[in-house]
Amino acid sequence: MTTEAQPMVRARGLRKEYGSQASLVRAVDGVDLEVSPGETLAVMGPSGCGKSTLLHMLGGLDRPSAGELWLAGRRIDHMSERGMAGLRRDTVGFVFQAFHLMDELTAAENVELPVLLAGRSPRAARRRAMELLDRVGLADRARHLPSQLSGGQRQRVAIARALANRPQVVLADEPTGNLDSEATLDILRLFESLHEAGQTLVIVTHDSRIAATADRLISMRDGAFIDETRLTGGTSGRLSSLVDLDG
Amino acid sequence: MLALLAKEPSHGYQLRARLRQALGPLGEAMNDGQVYVTLTRLEKAGEVVSERAAGMPDRPDRKTYALTAHGQQRVAEWLAEVSWPKPDLAEFHLKLLAAAAARLADPLAIIDAQRRELLRRLRDAQRAAMAEADGSEAALLLEGVVLRLQADLRWLEACERSWGGRKARAKA
Numbered sequence: 001m002t003t004e005a006q007p008m009v010r011a012r013g014l015r016k017e018y019g020s021q022a023s024l025v026r027a028v029d030g031v032d033l034e035v036s037p038g039e040t041l042a043v044m045g046p047s048g049c050g051k052s053t054l055l056h057m058l059g060g061l062d063r064p065s066a067g068e069l070w071l072a073g074r075r076i077d078h079m080s081e082r083g084m085a086g087l088r089r090d091t092v093g094f095v096f097q098a099f100h101l102m103d104e105l106t107a108a109e110n111v112e113l114p115v116l117l118a119g120r121s122p123r124a125a126r127r128r129a130m131e132l133l134d135r136v137g138l139a140d141r142a143r144h145l146p147s148q149l150s151g152g153q154r155q156r157v158a159i160a161r162a163l164a165n166r167p168q169v170v171l172a173d174e175p176t177g178n179l180d181s182e183a184t185l186d187i188l189r190l191f192e193s194l195h196e197a198g199q200t201l202v203i204v205t206h207d208s209r210i211a212a213t214a215d216r217l218i219s220m221r222d223g224a225f226i227d228e229t230r231l232t233g234g235t236s237g238r239l240s241s242l243v244d245l246d247g
Numbered sequence: 248m249l250a251l252l253a254k255e256p257s258h259g260y261q262l263r264a265r266l267r268q269a270l271g272p273l274g275e276a277m278n279d280g281q282v283y284v285t286l287t288r289l290e291k292a293g294e295v296v297s298e299r300a301a302g303m304p305d306r307p308d309r310k311t312y313a314l315t316a317h318g319q320q321r322v323a324e325w326l327a328e329v330s331w332p333k334p335d336l337a338e339f340h341l342k343l344l345a346a347a348a349a350r351l352a353d354p355l356a357i358i359d360a361q362r363r364e365l366l367r368r369l370r371d372a373q374r375a376a377m378a379e380a381d382g383s384e385a386a387l388l389l390e391g392v393v394l395r396l397q398a399d400l401r402w403l404e405a406c407e408r409s410w411g412g413r414k415a416r417a418k419a
Contacts, residue, residue: 212369
């Protein structure tokens with residue numbers, strides 16, 4: 001990638017420690033990272049490897065113990081609480097494994113909420129919510145409660161909510177972890193359409209399907225990056241070489 | 248091919264279209280020639296008979312193909328078979344052992360390279376699956392390819408843990 005542009009995410013020597021002295025756990029242990037605007041990056045590793053902690057720090061949900069962190073050109077590792085809250089609302093969109101929708105609000109109301117919190121009018125919020133529900137293929141489910149939706153549909157509502165304030169980065173933590181194969185495919189298609197629209201995406205996952213659709217894949221073990229693969233381009237062979245056909 | 252003829256006699260191009268639908272992008276490398284070569288081979292084996300429509304030139308693409316009794320028996324046998332492709336993992340396993348024993352290469356580096364290759368294949372298969380319409384026949388086949396590749400990737404993780412552990416113990 002020929003990016004003269006500044007990275008959307010930049011981390012230097014990022015570290016997160018829990019506990020102290022004898023019981024010190026280094027969840028993230030000296031990570032350097034750059035994510036270009038419009039790039040889809042997947043971070044893969046077993047549970048407990050530190051990938052969720054890393055994602056939480058990138059999105060301002062958690063503060064690093066050490067290191068430097070920039071998001072959309074702003075240094076955030078020492079940002080004030082207030083600044084962090086604004087950042088989480090306007091700059092970042094989160095997608096979680098367990099959806100985290102408000103059970104008593106309809107699909108549309110869930111998507112409207114962050115728009116209202118950003119100070120927009122109820123009408124503007126409603127319009128934005130309908131536009132996004134349409135984009136995720138759920139315009140006809142706008143008045144449904146989360147309990148009336150399938151897992152895949154709930155995650156699509158959660159993705160619409162993540163996009164509500166036109167975030168510069170979407171951060172997804174195991175977004176297909178609770179979904180069956182078909183719903184996973186829907187989510188992958190949706191991420192692909194976001195990617196095509198130029199959205200920067202960082203996904204942490206242990207699902208190799210989602211990791212394989214990213215532009216770049218980083219493997220993480222014990223809080224550190226151990227391998228990096230650029231996947232764009234795929235195999236040089238033809239699709240038909242994936243199966244044996246004869247007779 | 249025989250099984251496709253079990254429903255009704257067909258032209259070669261109909262068989263090809265049916266295969267294309269069933270295999271989707273995985274069948275893209277298949278050409279018309281292969282279909283007719285196979286039909287001719289089956290005809291020689293007495294499993295298929297061809298019939299030329301009245302007034303049509305004697306060309307394979309003008310013929311209708313049908314199963315013989317022998318062909319029908321073959322289809323019945325094939326349906327009852329339980330053969331299945333065997334995972335061919337021994338070669339990779341031996342490669343790791345040989346590399347480590349002769350100190351020719353780092354098994355972990357071999358595993359990394361292999362993982363990248365499988366991830367690229369998974370990417371291709373996943374993208375093809377994403378491009379299929381809901382309920383397409385080929386989507387189910389692609390899902391099978393995706394699941395196999397995922398299983399292989401999980402085995403590579405197990406290889407990595409095992410060889411990573413040996414390396415750590417060797418250092419200690």
